[in-house]
Amino acid sequence: MSTQRKPALTFLGAAGTVTGSKFLLETDERRLLVDCGLYQGERQWRRRNWDAPPVEPSSIDAVVLTHAHLDHCGYLPALVREGFSGPVHVTAATAELAAIILRDSAHLQEEDAENARRFGWSKHAAPRPLYTSADAERAIGLLQPCLPARVLELDGMTLSFLHAGHILGSCSLHLRGDDWSLLFSGDLGRPAHPILRDRERPLAARTVVIESTYGDRAHPDVDPDHTVMADAIRRTVRRGGSVVIPAFAVDRTEVVLLALAELVARDAIPDVPVWVDSPMALATLAVYRDQAHADEVDAHALDALASMRQLRAAHSAEESMRLNNPGRPCIIVSASGMATGGRVVHHLRHLLPQARNTVLLTGYQAVGTRGRDLVEGVREVKIAGRYVPVRAEVVQLEDFSVHADADELVGWLGELPEPPQTVHVVHGEPEASRALADRIRRELDCAVSVPRYLERVLLD
Ligand SMILES: [Zn+2]
Numbered sequence: 001m002s003t004q005r006k007p008a009l010t011f012l013g014a015a016g017t018v019t020g021s022k023f024l025l026e027t028d029e030r031r032l033l034v035d036c037g038l039y040q041g042e043r044q045w046r047r048r049n050w051d052a053p054p055v056e057p058s059s060i061d062a063v064v065l066t067h068a069h070l071d072h073c074g075y076l077p078a079l080v081r082e083g084f085s086g087p088v089h090v091t092a093a094t095a096e097l098a099a100i101i102l103r104d105s106a107h108l109q110e111e112d113a114e115n116a117r118r119f120g121w122s123k124h125a126a127p128r129p130l131y132t133s134a135d136a137e138r139a140i141g142l143l144q145p146c147l148p149a150r151v152l153e154l155d156g157m158t159l160s161f162l163h164a165g166h167i168l169g170s171c172s173l174h175l176r177g178d179d180w181s182l183l184f185s186g187d188l189g190r191p192a193h194p195i196l197r198d199r200e201r202p203l204a205a206r207t208v209v210i211e212s213t214y215g216d217r218a219h220p221d222v223d224p225d226h227t228v229m230a231d232a233i234r235r236t237v238r239r240g241g242s243v244v245i246p247a248f249a250v251d252r253t254e255v256v257l258l259a260l261a262e263l264v265a266r267d268a269i270p271d272v273p274v275w276v277d278s279p280m281a282l283a284t285l286a287v288y289r290d291q292a293h294a295d296e297v298d299a300h301a302l303d304a305l306a307s308m309r310q311l312r313a314a315h316s317a318e319e320s321m322r323l324n325n326p327g328r329p330c331i332i333v334s335a336s337g338m339a340t341g342g343r344v345v346h347h348l349r350h351l352l353p354q355a356r357n358t359v360l361l362t363g364y365q366a367v368g369t370r371g372r373d374l375v376e377g378v379r380e381v382k383i384a385g386r387y388v389p390v391r392a393e394v395v396q397l398e399d400f401s402v403h404a405d406a407d408e409l410v411g412w413l414g415e416l417p418e419p420p421q422t423v424h425v426v427h428g429e430p431e432a433s434r435a436l437a438d439r440i441r442r443e444l445d446c447a448v449s450v451p452r453y454l455e456r457v458l459l460d
Contacts, residue, residue, distance in 0.1 A: 004028050007180055007459045009207070011451040012054050013037055014427040017045050018213055018366055019071035021427060023184070025459075027177060029155040030061040034173060034184055036088075038074030038105070040340065042368030049075065049130055054454060058083035063142075064159060065090045066186030067170035068097035068250060074105050077135035080142065089152060091161055092145040093169030093296060096287045097250055099140045104249070104280045106136035108341050119385060165189030165199030166402050167251035168288055168296055174203045180459045181205040183420070187213070187427070188404040188412055194255050195288070195301040204417040206460045210409060212428030213364060215436030219405040220398050226259045230268040232358055232395045237270050237329040241356030241392070246344040246371060248337035249281035252362055254288050255400055256333055258301055261308045275323055277314040277343050278335040317343075324350035337362065338369035345370075349383045357392040362400040367429065406436060410443060421460060422447045 007027040013020030013035075020039035025032045033055075039045040057079045065073050065088060076088065076098075090098060109129035116127040146152050150161035150171070156178070161171040166189040173184040183205035192198060202208075236243050247253045253276065263269045276282055287293065289302055305311075314320045320343050323332050334344035348370070351357040365371035370381050374394045380387040404412060413423065423446055425437045433450045441448045451457070 004178075007177065008456055009182070009209075009459055010055075010456040011424070011426065011453065013039070014071075015451050015453045015455065016430055017041070018427055018429060019045060020048060020075070021066075021072045022075065023209065024055055024060075025175065025182070027156055031055075031059055032154070033060050033063045035066055035072045036063050036076045036079055037069075037071040040071055040369075041366040045368075049078070053079060053082055056083070058085070060084050060086060062086045062154065063088040064173060065094055065098065066164070066173055066184060067167055068094045068101050069167065069187065070101055070105055072187070073098045073101065076139040077102060077106060077131040080139045081131055081135045086142070087144040088139070088142045089146055089159065090143055091150060091169045091171055092148075093287065093293045094171075095143040095145040096290075097167070097169055097284060098143060100280055100283045100287070101250065102136040102139055103133065106131055106133040112341075115384075160203065162200040162202065163197060163296070165191075165193045165196050168196060168293060172200075172202060174205060176205075181207070182459055183208045183416075185210040185409075185412065187211055187402075188409065189402050190219070190404055190408060191411075193402065194258055195251075195298055197296055197298070201415050202412060206421045207424070208413065208416070208420040208422070209424045209426055210413065210436070211403070212409065212425045212433040212436040213403045214401070214405040215409060215425065215428045215432035217405055217432070218407055219401055223399045225268070226263055226399065228395065228399075229259060229360065229397055230263050232360060232393070233263070233269045233331065236356070236358040236393070237272055239356045240329060241354065241358060242323075242326055242329050242351060243331045243358045243360055244344065244347045244351050245331065245333045245360045245362060246337050246339045246348075247281070247333050247335060247362055249278050249335040249342075250284045251402060252337055252400065253278070253281040253333055253335070254285065254305070255402070256362060257305055257308065257311070259400075260331065261304045264308065264310065265304070271310055272328070273310050273312050273326075273330040274308065275312045275314050275330060275332045277320050277323060277332050277347070279315065280342075281333070281335055282313050282315065321346070323347065338365050338371035339374070340369050340371075345383055348381070349388050352381065352388050352390050352392045355391045355393070359392055359394045361394065361396045363397075364401065364403060406439065409436060410439060413440065413444060419444050420446050422449070424457070425450045
């Protein structure tokens, strides 16, 4: 008779919100943390980043990351500082991108703490960063790229990475033991990505954990000609303004640049300078172009990017500042994507007060971010302790999502070789998660839950 207990799964993040992904899998042999994300967005969630870790970090044997986005890997330096020292299993591209993202995150944390100290924004006398660059370097040192086969044998379980088509290196994770199986969707891309290879079919699993960022929405039909974007850029240039596009440095920048390259090639927009103003985006672009990941990207898309004559790189802070008084219209693609930090914030501070300029928002804007406020039409945004009037045009572009919508999420579940027994819906605002759960319950014959923070379930 087996004395083995059933594995347990605990939801340590992305429960009730879209950020902070962390899931603890405990078997008799080991404790594995799937994703180690930072909470972003509203303060009530961000404060959780500062709480003591809900599980003793030194008791975790290993971490596995689905992809390099901050809300999936950004807590890693804090976990390492608090005592985690095991391997972090990732794909080769995720290892490179996570290094870029964690260094940037630590830098921003340090900068925020320093600014808070200098300008007295903080309630604390000596504000500390959540983690330092040294913590990030230690975390980066633990990243362990898996073999090209993307299958790992850990004690008592087999772990497979399946391309998810969300950003370069992104994967769904399939875990299997003797008498249990578990599939994490990770963040799922749309069925076709403009630059990445299509996502892989999921493997059969009795328990599935699925994201629900767009669980209650259908993306509008893709606008292959990017007409909304083209119209907004033409209008702005005609009135002598500049266009600022807050874009996630990783993947979104590549996808936006590809769209701009296509518009210029078709003469659909004037051939004005296009500045990539984010050291992180420039570093990421180099990873996308690296031959080492050629099997994951579309060569034609990269050629189109390479052919952009007006593409400029703003490396230094001085170059970045100069773009606020460009002399003639230009397009600035800058991070962060939800305008919560990074260089795009100073561009917004300078460009928002003038009606001739335009802010083009691309994709999902989480509640509590400046991006979301702009989408919702606020008249002022708070930047660096001051309110800035919003007179510039604000346009939300719907065709840049790298998240599957409700139909596509349910479609992905339908691709499972056999229906799962249980589906846990995570990584969504509560309404989105509930809507997706209802729909899965109706369309698939399985048990569905929307787990609460710290809820623990047993696996079959
Ligand atoms: Zn993601």
